[in-house]
Amino acid sequence: MKISDIDVDATLDHVRQQLKQDTSVSPSLRGAIELLLLIIPMLLGRVSANSRNSSKPPSQDPNREKKARAKSDRKPGGQQGRIGTTLVPTDDPDEIKVVTVDRRTLPRGHTFKPAGFEKRQVFDIDISRLVTEYRAEILVDDQGNRIVAPFPEAVKSSVQYGPAIKAHAAYLSLYQLLPYDRVREYFEDQLRIPLSVGSLVNFNKEAFDKAAPFEAWVKRQLIQSPVVHADETGINIGGKRHWLHCASNDTLTWLEPHQQRGHQAMDDIGILPHFAGTLCHDHWKPYYRYTDCDHSLCNAHHIRELQRVVEQDKHVWAERMQTLLCTMNDAVINAGGALTSEQVAGWRKAYRDCLKTAETECPPPDEAQRDGKRGRIKRTTARNLLERLRDFEDDVLRFLDHPQVPFTNNQGERDIRMVKVQQKISGCFRSEEGAQTFCRVRSYLSTARKQNISASEAMTSLFNGGPLPFVNEGDHTK
Secondary structure, three states: OEEOOEEHHHHHHHHHHHHHHOOOOOHHHHHHHHHHHHHHHHHHHHHHOOOOOOOOOHHHOOOOOOOOOOOOOOOOOOOOOOOOOOOOOOOOOOOOOOOOOOHHHOOOOOOOOOOOOOOOOOOOOOOOOOOOOOOOOEEEOOOOOEEEOOOOOOOOOOOOOOHHHHHHHHHHHHHOOOOHHHHHHHHHHHHOOOOOHHHHHHHHHHHHHHOHHHHHHHHHHHHOOOEEEEEEEEEEEOOEEEEEEEEEOOOOEEEEEEOOOOHHHHHHHOOHHHOOOEEEEOOOHHHHHOOOOEEEEOHHHHHHHHHHHHHHHOOHHHHHHHHHHHHHHHHHHHOOOOOOHHHHHHHHHHHHHHHHHHHHHOOOOOHHHHOOOOOOOOOOHHHHHHHHHHHOHHHHOHHHHOOOOOOOOHHHHHHHHHHHHHHHHHOOEOOHHHHHHHHHHHHHHHHHHHOOOOHHHHHHHHHHOOOOOOOOHHHOOO
């Protein structure tokens, strides 16, 4: 590690050698110095970590250096050929207002006759409540016996909320991430509908129960998928650390909270133990416990780690590897997602040659430093990265010859991002039940969006009690 052209690792090694040779140092002072020698690299590593050279998210790196956008010859605004979004006149307007010519303004001495209309349309919204009253007819026979027409099955109380209100409230809470009090204020201010926080909680719980068939369906679909992205992140539930696990691809999303981060949680969720396709992840070791599937490592993580080696250790091989990986990705994209076997062999050779030259610049630790200790000698961060790229070559380069395998695990990271936003807004989930409710319904809405169904439409379908819009009828759990 180098900071301001100072080789910190070499300096610390020099201090260790001096400490080893100096027999006049007391045991207590020696122990304190050795502790400081351990802490210094850890602190420097944290200080020098940013969103460009580590997994630190940009939200925690507000002072990061932002690249200036390259100047372009294009004019501002929409470019020619783009597919824009604009209002289009409708053939069936809800209301027609005819604007007539004031006859008093017509010039004298001329005769005018109607010749049609010039049309202009104004799109607006009408926010209002809709109260439907059901009146069940009562019949009485000559003996005073009453017969009352049955109400619809869904109408159970003298006054109740309809499915549209429930769907809209749950949509605002679970998709737009509005806090309960703000949803309540919206209904009272805009719709003149009183709504308690307890009712909102019940609406979300009802959405959770109605989405149960989706959970069984999406897990089966993910198990049968050729590619699954996996990721996990920490969440706060009731003030305690939990973990959010994600399994997804470009058409499906499943999120689930768990008390643990490792393989026990993944086994309990029940997707990865039965998956046999290609699993994309960021090299979290528990993923490698699943041997029935292939693995593909996230090269966005590799590029950031290589950037750290370039900045702190000034290693040339790391910069070359960065360029090589990006060039490989461009070649795959330009080839339409698939390279020939000869092209793949050429890129693999270039990859191995780069790592071979790195051995000179970043050699393994000297076995003479073992000093009687057993086990693996500690490596530098750069050396660990080099050996990982070397030992997991197939998983790093799987995107070269598998068109369905992406270059990064960005899909999985995108699918958990909104949960992190929810945590920033609310601070935590108050209970495990609340976290499970949020994750199941959020997974349902995310999948709907990937299936080109709006979140609002998907939530309305959920509360109306019909088949889920993108789940095959035969796949529903009874």
